[in-house]
Amino acid sequence: MHISDKLAEAHKLEKPAFSFEFFPPKTAQGVQNLYDRMDRMHDLGPSFIDVTWGAGGSQSELTCEMVNVAQTVYGLETCMHLTCTDMETEKVDGALDAAYKAGCTNILALRGDPPRDKEKWQAVEGGFHYALDLVKYIKAKYGGHFDIGVAGYPEGSDDEQNPELLMSHLKQKVDAGGTFIVTQMFYDVDNFLVWVDKCRANGITVPIVPGIMPIQTHAAFLRRAKGMNCHIPQDWIDALEPIKNDDAAVREVGKGLVAGMCRRIIDHGVMALHFYTMNLAQSTKMVLEELGLISREGTPTKKLLPWRQSLGLSRREEDVRPVFWKNRHKSYVARTQDWDEFPNGRWGDSRSPAFGELDAYNIGLKGTNEQNIKLWGRPESLQDIADVFIRFLKGDLKSLPWSEIPVTEEASPIIGNLLDLNRRGLLTITSQPSVNGVESSDPVHGWGPSGGYVYQKAYLELLISPALLTQLIERIDGTQSMTFYAVDKAGDLRTNAPSDGPNAVTWGVFPGKEIVQPTIVETISFIAWKDEAFRLGTDWANCHPAGSPSRQLIEGIMSNWYLINIVDNDFHSARGIFNLFDGLEVKNLDGPLEWSKPAVDGHAPKGIAELNGTHKTTDSRVFQEILN
Numbered sequence: 144m145h146i147s148d149k150l151a152e153a154h155k156l157e158k159p160a161f162s163f164e165f166f167p168p169k170t171a172q173g174v175q176n177l178y179d180r181m182d183r184m185h186d187l188g189p190s191f192i193d194v195t196w197g198a199g200g201s202q203s204e205l206t207c208e209m210v211n212v213a214q215t216v217y218g219l220e221t222c223m224h225l226t227c228t229d230m231e232t233e234k235v236d237g238a239l240d241a242a243y244k245a246g247c248t249n250i251l252a253l254r255g256d257p258p259r260d261k262e263k264w265q266a267v268e269g270g271f272h273y274a275l276d277l278v279k280y281i282k283a284k285y286g287g288h289f290d291i292g293v294a295g296y297p298e299g300s301d302d303e304q305n306p307e308l309l310m311s312h313l314k315q316k317v318d319a320g321g322t323f324i325v326t327q328m329f330y331d332v333d334n335f336l337v338w339v340d341k342c343r344a345n346g347i348t349v350p351i352v353p354g355i356m357p358i359q360t361h362a363a364f365l366r367r368a369k370g371m372n373c374h375i376p377q378d379w380i381d382a383l384e385p386i387k388n389d390d391a392a393v394r395e396v397g398k399g400l401v402a403g404m405c406r407r408i409i410d411h412g413v414m415a416l417h418f419y420t421m422n423l424a425q426s427t428k429m430v431l432e433e434l435g436l437i438s439r440e441g442t443p444t445k446k447l448l449p450w451r452q453s454l455g456l457s458r459r460e461e462d463v464r465p466v467f468w469k470n471r472h473k474s475y476v477a478r479t480q481d482w483d484e485f486p487n488g489r490w491g492d493s494r495s496p497a498f499g500e501l502d503a504y505n506i507g508l509k510g511t512n513e514q515n516i517k518l519w520g521r522p523e524s525l526q527d528i529a530d531v532f533i534r535f536l537k538g539d540l541k542s543l544p545w546s547e548i549p550v551t552e553e554a555s556p557i558i559g560n561l562l563d564l565n566r567r568g569l570l571t572i573t574s575q576p577s578v579n580g581v582e583s584s585d586p587v588h589g590w591g592p593s594g595g596y597v598y599q600k601a602y603l604e605l606l607i608s609p610a611l612l613t614q615l616i617e618r619i620d621g622t623q624s625m626t627f628y629a630v631d632k633a634g635d636l637r638t639n640a641p642s643d644g645p646n647a648v649t650w651g652v653f654p655g656k657e658i659v660q661p662t663i664v665e666t667i668s669f670i671a672w673k674d675e676a677f678r679l680g681t682d683w684a685n686c687h688p689a690g691s692p693s694r695q696l697i698e699g700i701m702s703n704w705y706l707i708n709i710v711d712n713d714f715h716s717a718r719g720i721f722n723l724f725d726g727l728e729v730k731n732l733d734g735p736l737e738w739s740k741p742a743v744d745g746h747a748p749k750g751i752a753e754l755n756g757t758h759k760t761t762d763s764r765v766f767q768e769i770l771n
Contacts, residue, residue, distance in 0.1 A: 144220055145290035146249045147322040149190045150350035153414040160190035161416045161436060162352070167197040167205040168422065174205070177422055181217055184424055185451075187437050190415075193222035193251055193325075196238075207238060211245035215455035216476050221247050222292060225281075226255025227271040232280075235271070239281065243288065246456035251292040251325060252277040252316075275316050282320035293321035295351065297329050297338040298372060310345055323349050325417055328356040328367070331374040332404045336411050352415040353408055357426035358397025361387035394426055402433035446590040448661045449597075449649050461485035466602055466648055466662045467672035467708070469573050470546035474506045474675065498671035501678055508544055508682035515686045518542070523692040525568050526732035528700070532565040544679040545572045552587050557601075560721040568729030570606040572676070572706075575648070577601040577714050583651060595653030601711040601720045602648050602664070606680075606704050608729050610737065612637075618723045619709065624716065625723070628669050629707035632677040636670070637705075643667065648710055664710055677701050696736070703738040 153160035163184060168174050181192070192213060197206045206223065213221040223242045225235065242250065254274045271277050278291055293316040296309050303309055313324070324347070329335050339351055358364045361383055368375050379400055386392040405416055418427045431437045450464055453476055468475035478499040479485070501507065508515065518540065522528045534540045536558060541549045554561065556576040564571055576599065578588050583595035590597060607615065612629060619625045620639060626646065629637040640646070649662035684697035711720040729736075 144248065145322070146191050146220070146222060146292065147290050147350055149220070150323060150352065150415050153190065154350070154412075157414065159409050159414045159416060159434075159436060161418065161431065162189050162191045162193065163418050163420050163427065164193050164195065165209070165420060165422055166195040167202050167209060173422075174209075177209075178212060178217075180422065180424055181213060181219065184420075185217055185219055187428065187431065189219070191220040191222055191249065193224060193249075193417075196224040196226045196228075196253070196255065203234070203238065207241040207245070210242055210247050211455075214246045215453050215458065215480070216473050218451045218454050220249070220454060221245075222249035222251050222290075223247055224251045224253060225277065226253045227274065227277055228255035229270075231268070231270050235277070235280070236284075239285065239289075243285070244456055246454050246459065248288060249290045249292065250281060251294070252281060252321070253294055273312075275312070275319055278316050278319045278321055290322045291320050292323045292325050292352075293317065295324040295326040295338075295342070297326055297335045298331070298374060300327070301372075306341075310341060313342070314345055314347055317347050317349055321349065323352060325352045326354045328354045328371055328419055329373050330356075330368065330379060330404065331376055332407050334374065335408070339411065339413060350415060351413060352417045353413060354417050354419060355401060355405060355430070356419045357401055357430050358383075358393060359421065359423065359426050360390050361393045364393070364397065394429065398426070398429040398433050401430050405430065405434055447592075448659075449590045450662065455480075457483070458485050462659065462661050463645075463663060464661065465668035465672065466575070466664055467573065467604070467669060467676075469575070469662075470548055471675075473547060477506060478671070478675075498668075501675060506675055506678070508679055508686070509547075512686040515683065519544075519683070521687065521691075521693045522696060524696070524733045525700075525729060525736060528696070529565045529568055529570065529732060532570050533562060536561050536565065536571075543572075544683045545676060555587075556717070557721070560718070564605065564721070564724060567724075567727065568608065568732050569611075569724065569727070571603065572606065573602070573604040573708075575599055575602045577711065577717050579714055583653065591651045591659065592653045592656070595651050595656075597651040598649070598714055600648045600714045601716065602708065603720050604706070604708040606700065607707050608704055608736075611727050611729070612705050612707070615707070615723060615727065622719075622723075624711055624713040624719065625709055626664075626712060627707060627709045628664070628666065629705045630670070630673045631703070631705050632673075632701055634670075634673075635705075638666070640666070646710060646712070664708060669708065673706055676706050699736060699738055 149160060165177060165181065168177055194206055194209045194213065197203050210221050210223045213219040223238070225238055230238075239250070252274050254277075271280065274293060278293060281289055281291055293313065295313055296303075299306065299309065303312075317324070324342075326335070335353060342351060356367060364383070367373075382396055382400060383393060386396060408416070418430070420427050428437070448462060450469065451472055452459070453461065455476075464475065478501075481499060499506075510518070519531050520527065522531065531540065532543065535543050535546070536550055536554075538550060550558070553576070554574065557574060561571050561574060578597060578599035580596045580598060581588050583589045583591045583597055584593060585597070588597060588599070607629075609631075616627070616629070616637060616639075619627050626640045627638060628640065643666035645663040645665040647660035647663050650658055650660040652658055680697060680701040684694045684701065687694040687697070709720055709723070713719065
């Protein structure tokens with residue numbers, strides 16, 4: 144979506160929009176840390192983010208990569224900076240093509256700073272001299288695909304201090320195709336508001352987004368203000384000077400000063416704030432909290448679907464996903480990134496997608512062995528492993544091998560049941576409670592347009608000892624509403640599903656729309672998830688030295704236990720799925736585990752064509768051929 148449209152909507156609703164700027168880090172670990180921060184800051188609800196242009200080979204490539212990841216993986220509407228510095232037309236074309244393919248529809252066109260080894264800015268041969276030239280080029284080549292932002296300088300720029308000339312240049316950039324303006328950072332709000340009025344008097348009507356630099360430390364505050372030639376009001380100096388050696392006090396007082404400036408901007412009718420985060424979160428978050436634009440827990444964006452949408456070029460219309468990747472959004476996006484089409488509306492032919500191979504997309508456990516051992520310890524019994532799951536459910540751990548995200552508030556209605564299962568040695572991986580027609584505006588379970596109602600079937604996925612599997616399957620077969628899939632690492636698949644087609648486990652009913660069914664369970668996807676789930680467990684085992692008790696224990700579970708998912712198709716039932724487990728437990732959690740496979744009495748193996756029976760046993764390699 145174009146930024147100018149987002150800003151116009153914010154102005155119409157008189158609801159301030161805010162956005163964040165990030166820059167390419169210099170190290171691989173810095174990049175990963177920034178991605179994690181982007182992921183968390185998504186939940187603050189920014190209208191967009193932008194990524195600065197890293198001039199020079201590897202850094203410019205990193206900018207393009209970051210734009211792609213932000214759009215496709217994290218679902219963040221992203222604006223890519225693009226400068227004229229050291230950029231021949233061929234390089235500009237490459238950058239624009241990369242942005243286009245990433246699904247990015249917003250560019251901030253800048254002249255850029257001179258390279259560090261040069262005192263003055265010079266255009267390269269075959270390149271562009273001014274941001275105006277770049278705006279014209281983008282507009283001519285891509286028409287209306289890109290919203291084109293341009294820079295505004297309320298206090299002058301490094302090489303031009305004449306305000307009339309700068310205003311003339313700005314008007315030319317807007318007239319050439321600029322659709323919004325992002326300003327240089329400032330602290331003199333009086334000067335900014337006068338400048339905004341001058342822009343309007345000169346016929347510049349596009350949205351103006353003020354650049355806001357939160358205050359991290361006193362030294363950084365002075366350094367950045369000096370570097371940008373920002374005028375610092377005397378009352379700011381008086382407030383910060385006495386506490387300059389106390390970083391916490393500086394952040395607290397700075398929060399109030401910056402928030403006060405933002406309030407005056409909003410009161411003037413400018414419904415946008417763009418935060419220069421310096422790749423940090425806390426100071427920006429403090430200002431937003433002070434303004435009441437987010438709560439201390441964050442203010443999640445209104446969800447159009449129950450899972451985070453990708454904004455990749457071909458994924459904006461995607462509206463169906465399997466529930467198995469509920470807690471591993473990034474790996475699902477990675478394994479499906481080469482699809483030509485994505486499920487839209489009904490799931491359709493579940494056999495058409497080919498999930499990417501695990502090794503090809505680096506799908507595995509993140510972090511070093513040392514980091515993961517520090518996080519999950521050195522388990523030597525099933526009790527130790529169950530304790531890891533219990534700590535996760537209680538919020539003491541932020542991740543599991545099978546979950547990239549902490550437990551969410553959605554699990555609150557069933558958290559006691561999940562804790563009880565894990566205390567009995569039944570290791571829960573993914574779940575959702577039943578939901579019977581809550582309003583789409585509900586802060587926990589709601590999604591989709593206003594005025595609708597959403598529904599969920601209870602869903603539970605867990606690792607189960609083979610000694611308990613047969614009894615559990617018999618109990619499921621004794622119900623009329625439960626369907627299941629169970630599979631081990633070797634591919635022994637058991638199911639009572641009436642077909643290998645999709646079973647919607649989440650759906651919504653909205654005014655003037657067909658029923659939306661965005662989350663499903665189906666066979667092909669489950670087999671693809673099975674490979675990933677057992678791979679993650681094996682990766683966890685491999686964090687420990689060969690032959691160690693921890694490695695042998697986790698490897699044994701991965702090699703012998705089953706991954707089972709159960710759907711209670713009666714969405715009115717709140718606890719039925721947990722009643723299946725009454726009295727089931729692994730004996731002697733502190734003792735050695737016995738590895739044995741259950742027989743499925745009375746059920747002969749069936750092929751994929753025989754999907755009409757009440758219970759089926761087959762080899763998932765049949766499905767694997769379809770996947771490949």
